[in-house]
Amino acid sequence: MPQDEDGRPLGRHERYRGEFPIVVEGLENRFGEQIVHQNLDLKVRRGEILGVVGGSGSGKSVLMRSIIGLQVPSAGDIQVFGRSINGADPDAAIGVRNRWGVLFQGGALFSTLTVGENVQVPLKQFYPEIAPDLLEEIARYKVMLSGLPGEAACKFPAELSGGMRKRAGLARALALDPELLFLDEPTAGLDPIGAAAFDHLTRELKATLGLTVFLITHDLDTLHEICDRVAVIADRRVIAVDTVPKLMELDHPWIQEYFNGPRGRAALTAQAIDELRKHSDIPAAAQAVKALDKAEKGKA
Numbered sequence: 001m002p003q004d005e006d007g008r009p010l011g012r013h014e015r016y017r018g019e020f021p022i023v024v025e026g027l028e029n030r031f032g033e034q035i036v037h038q039n040l041d042l043k044v045r046r047g048e049i050l051g052v053v054g055g056s057g058s059g060k061s062v063l064m065r066s067i068i069g070l071q072v073p074s075a076g077d078i079q080v081f082g083r084s085i086n087g088a089d090p091d092a093a094i095g096v097r098n099r100w101g102v103l104f105q106g107g108a109l110f111s112t113l114t115v116g117e118n119v120q121v122p123l124k125q126f127y128p129e130i131a132p133d134l135l136e137e138i139a140r141y142k143v144m145l146s147g148l149p150g151e152a153a154c155k156f157p158a159e160l161s162g163g164m165r166k167r168a169g170l171a172r173a174l175a176l177d178p179e180l181l182f183l184d185e186p187t188a189g190l191d192p193i194g195a196a197a198f199d200h201l202t203r204e205l206k207a208t209l210g211l212t213v214f215l216i217t218h219d220l221d222t223l224h225e226i227c228d229r230v231a232v233i234a235d236r237r238v239i240a241v242d243t244v245p246k247l248m249e250l251d252h253p254w255i256q257e258y259f260n261g262p263r264g265r266a267a268l269t270a271q272a273i274d275e276l277r278k279h280s281d282i283p284a285a286a287q288a289v290k291a292l293d294k295a296e297k298g299k300a
């Protein structure tokens with residue numbers, strides 16, 4: 001039975017009201033001789049989009065897999081909704097596991113099922129009593145919530161573009177009305193316009209559905225645009241968690257290279273121009289945007 005922050009049992013449809021729906025303490029993950037995480041601590045705040053960054057192979061996906069119970073850590077404790085998930089028996093853990101949705105890298109859709117049937121998989125698993133026509137209706141609603149046309153529910157994953165497949169994966173992740181959404185590199189492989197649209201959708205969904213989002217990404221635009229805070233993994237642990245501007249002030253070499261390198265600065269400039277555009281009713285802002293656009297055209 002899921003519990004609230006004071007250990008009281010939560011009803012099936014009650015939502016978590018504590019400050020930190022995810023708390024990771026002293027996490028260690030080893031694969032043979034390789035130590036991926038050691039003494040890793042992280043607290044995710046309710047209602048935030050937490051970006052997770054780190055070099056390739058730094059253990060971002062392993063951290064996500066540990067939190068959702070797909071990777072059993074060698075040491076440490078992980079609490080989700082105030083409940084330790086390590087060593088929890090599967091039946092008891094179900095009270096927690098039906099309260100998150102996951103979009104894996106590449107979407108991980110079943111290729112032999114239509115999009116709608118993919119969305120129905122978790123629904124059937126956790127709510128076998130729902131009648132087939134209602135299942136179909138819920139699936140179609142989730143498909144549309146993810147920004148796809150309703151007809152996409154009848155298509156097979158192979159019939160969709162990369163961006164549409166991501167949205168279909170998102171529809172499945174939203175199937176159970178989760179409180180927590182895990183996204184593993186959602187904008188990887190999308191063109192800049194598709195990536196910006198997916199970011200926008202993530203932000204909208206967070207606001208309208210009251211989600212807490214754990215977002216692994218390499219995408220600097222995503223970090224600047226939609227993340228409330230960003231956790232940086234390096235040296236086998238989380239070395240900092242803060243807003244992007246605050247992180248940029250830190251003196252760590254990886255952080256400096258990542259956020260203040262040429263790509264980091266370009267993302268920052270793009271965000272600044274976006275902000276200015278929002279205020280183009282102010283003559284000085286409109287003038288600045290015009291000048292910057294002209295400079296960009298000159299570069300091209």
Ligand SMILES: Nc1ncnc2c1ncn2[C@@H]1O[C@H](COP(=O)(O)OP(=O)(O)OP(=O)(O)O)[C@@H](O)[C@H]1O
Pocket residue numbers: 031036054055056057058059060061062063
């Ligand atoms: N099941 C496994 N068995 C052995 N080693 C593994 C396993 N899963 C992950 N690893 C190793 O753990 C390390 C961290 O992997 P992980 O996928 O978490 O990195 P990442 O930070 O997500 O990288 P990327 O940004 O490239 O996706 C890598 O060296 C990887 O080879």
